[in-house]
Amino acid sequence: MMKKITSLLLLWVMVLPLWAQFHDPVSFSVSQKKLSDSEFEIVFTGKAEAGWHVYSTDIPDGGPTPATINFDEQKGVEPVGKLTARGKVHKAYDNLFGMEVSYMENTAVFAQKMRITDATYSVKGYLNYGACNDENCMPPTNVEFTFSGSGKPAAGNAVAEPQKQKEKTADTPVVEKEEKADAPVIGGVDTVATGLVVTDSVPSAVAGSNAAVAASDYWTPVIDELAAFGEDASNAASQTWWKIFLLGFLGGLVALLTPCVWPIIPMTVSFFLKRSGDKRKGIRDAATYGVSIVVIYVLLGLVITGIFGASALNALSTNAVFNIFFCLMLLVFAASFFGAFEITLPSSWSNAVDNKAESTTGLLSIFLMAFTLALVSFSCTGPIIGFLLVEVSTSGSILAPTIGMLGFAIALALPFTLFAMFPAWLKTMPKSGNWMNCVKVTLGFLELAFALKFLSVADLAYGWHILDREAFLSLWIVIFALLGAYLIGWLRFPHDEDEYDESGNVVVNHRTSVTRFFMALVSFSFAIYMVPGLWGAPLKAISAFSPPMSTQDFNLYENEVKAQFMDYDAGMEYARRQGKPVMIDFTGYGCVNCRKMELAVWADQKVADIMQNDYVLITLYVDEKTKLPEPIKVTENGQERTLRTVGDKWSYLQRSKFGANAQPFYVLLDNEGKPLNKSYSYDEDVNKYIDFLQTGLKNYKNK
Known part of the structure; x- marks a missing residue:
């Protein structure tokens, strides 16, 4: 049974990054709720999968994507107030953006109150929202709505329809037609001039424009070609799990060397060997003792998970109150280790468990002995366990405390079993x-x-x-x-x-x-x-611990990698003329892991040299809010979507051409828009990133 559970966990860890790229973890429904004869609400109800959260409406500038309502058409109706978030809204400080953000988990509800100003009305628009989990951020997503009906105009609001159509306010933007020369272009094709409707594949240019044809080739899907290179060049989720396990294992090894645990090892092993008179039974009892230690500490991790839950663990990484508490707790632990005082549990607890162990037999007796060890050694292991739980809890992972405690317990229990199997090793143990x-x-x-x-x-x-x-x-x-x-x-x-x-x-x-x-x-x-x-x-070695560089008053560092182009088609055309390969950086202003990659990986001198000298770097922000000259309708997976912003356009490019929609997402292309290597997501391994870049260069030269 344990092997099956372990296999399922490992399978889930490996599948998660790929699932996040192709799966939409948030689904919204839209309804119209009547409040009176002259008022109604547009209600958006979203269901987010476990670990995902939807950002609320009150996000400051420079932060992640807030929820906003946008109107394409308003006839006989006008908004009252602003879009509001309902339900349980969490607030937490985001260390990366340097601001407090609000978000909702599980269920996200937004409502916009509307006032009827004519006997009949119609309203059309969309909700734009952002969603993230601990590893990936989805691009800003639109939820379309169209409603019409009849009602009683509110008193004093019967304004002539022509006059209302001319008014434009911040809350009710009216999209006007631009001149044809400024019409939006996808793949080099003037979608207004051609009357073109974009589908899952790239739009085909009409005859008579070789430049447009060449540009449209850049948008040709390459999902199969990308898959032919193999899986994504990173596996952030599995690395996170292994790092947590190894951190716990290291903590267990350190705990073994403390005065509360080390002297107990030979005493306990000798007890098991002498009690049974049978070496085989003694080894079995010592192994049972070790397994009991693992069970006790894993249960502790499960209790922590049960108390806090997924949402609280996610908030721990940025919540100011929790971080102050953790700081004070670690200061107390440090003072204890320095000898100011000793942290101990009430002696009555250990005495009671010890007495119970002596009065029982069999497996229960061994389990109680292991529990007594956990209580007696708390003064030494408590600070280590406390720090471990703090560190893994702030990773935001729901199973992090359990996996951390599993590693800790295995390291702590291993010597008891090994010394029972090889008693001669006891003589080689360093003395206390x-x-x-x-x-x-x-x-x-x-x-x-x-x-x-x-x-x-x-x-x-x-x-x-x-x-x-x-x-x-x-x-x-x-x-x-x-x-x-x-x-x-x-x-x-x-x-x-x-x-x-x-x-x-x-x-x-x-x-x-x-x-x-x-x-x-x-x-x-x-x-x-x-x-x-x-x-x-x-200082890349401590970039995860130190405050952000923006808090530095005196900064002489200027080695920053900057994109050569923020437009895909312009960058590809430049690379074709220069005869250089292209690196596409799909990112977002609200992408936490994108900033981590830029600080921890792009800051490396060798990485920076390759990116700046050997590639044309094109950075595309999928949450860029700049409006397109005119909305573009596309049909994707059988559903009609409308691209309204520059970010919508780049997000569509990532989905349609590369079959992915999570950031960060890096892909290397030749001058025709064909991939040169497998894609790369969030993985702070500099050497792996260098290999990713150099392999692309090698394949480009071979072409």
Whole structure:
């Protein structure tokens, strides 16, 4: 059964990125609700799948796509007020955009109140909204509506229809016909001049314009050709799961080295081997003990998931109150590791469980022994577990705490089983000593450093500006310099044991072990590495922890990759004349992972050189709100859609030509619009990204 569950989880992890690209996770229905003889509401009801959220209406400029209502036609009716969001609206601080955003999960409801001004009315338009999950953002999407009917004109609002048609307000824009020369073009074809209706394939140009024909070829679908190169060059979801598991496993290994766990290992293993008198049964009991440890900590992860749920875990990454709480919790843990006090659970708890274990037999007795270990070792493992749960919870993944605890528990339980199978190894175990206290103090410094990460989120949320990037880096430099000083022996804490010579005198100038020397070397080097960041160096190693570069007051860094073109057809035509391959960057102003890729990957010098010198970079924002000269109707998957904005046009290009609609999405093309390599999504592996670019260049030269 466990193998089946594991297989299903791995299958889901691998399928998720591809599913997000082809699947529409939010579906809307539109209805007309009568309020009185002279008023009614247009109600949009959306159902979002688990993990997805729809942004509300009150999103500031520069943030993700807000929900807006747009009117193409209004006859005998006028809007009253603005579009409103109803239901449970969450608010959380977004660290990337530096602002608080509001969104809805599961069910999103928007309503627009309308007033009838004539005996008969008709209204036509669309809702535009944005939706994201933790890995991808969908392009801005339209929900069309058309309503007509009759009613009683509101008193004092019987305005002549011709006059109303001439009025234009911010809330009720009237789309006017542009001159034919400015009409929208898809694939180089003047859709107004030709009377063309765009379908799933690229529109065919009418005879008489070779330039239009050549341009239209750029829009020819290449979904099959792209698939022939293989799957997407990234698998962000699976990497996230494995990183969480490895983080938990590493935490478990560190917990083994603490004074609360390490001395218990030989005592527990010897107990099992002696109790049974049978080595095989002793190994089985020790293995059961290890499995019980795994079950206990995995249950802890499930409890955390059950308490918070998907929506709360998603909010943890940006919510200011939660981040302040996490910061304070990590500061308390750090003080405990420094020796200020000891965090322990009530002794009555462990005593009660221990007594129960002695009075029972069989598997229950072994399980209770494992539970006693969890309680007794809490003073050492509690801070590690606390940090682990904080870190994986803020990843926004619903199963992250459980997977993190699985890794932690496996690392913690493994020695009990291995030493029971190979008892001779017990003799080679390092003896308990002051080195275990060194591990605790080192963890205290790390807890202190990560506490600042969460404080920086709250600082951005409230606009305190006490922890801008320079201040954050300065504190981290001091923390890791002090850690190096402790490891080298220049700094000591109250619970550090004194060392004595043969006469009983305290040794002041004691020798530093080789292990502590190398650890100090790493700590000092890391502190020095961060110093250039005070002048604007990107510091890719800590880009996920430090405040954004926008908070830096003094910045000398100018190595920024910029797009050569923001228009697909113009960029392709330029690349054809220059004889260079093209990189298409489908992005969005509200795409969080797009910004992460630009900071963590594009900032690499080798990546920047290849993109700027060897490719023509075309960046297309799928949430660009600039209006097209005139709406373009397309038929896609049997449904008619209307492209009204530049972003609509680029989103349609991504769907129709490449069969994808999630961002970030990178694709390499030759001068005819044919792919040169598999596509690439969110994956911060610089070497993999370089290979992606170089493979495209190689294939282009071979052509």
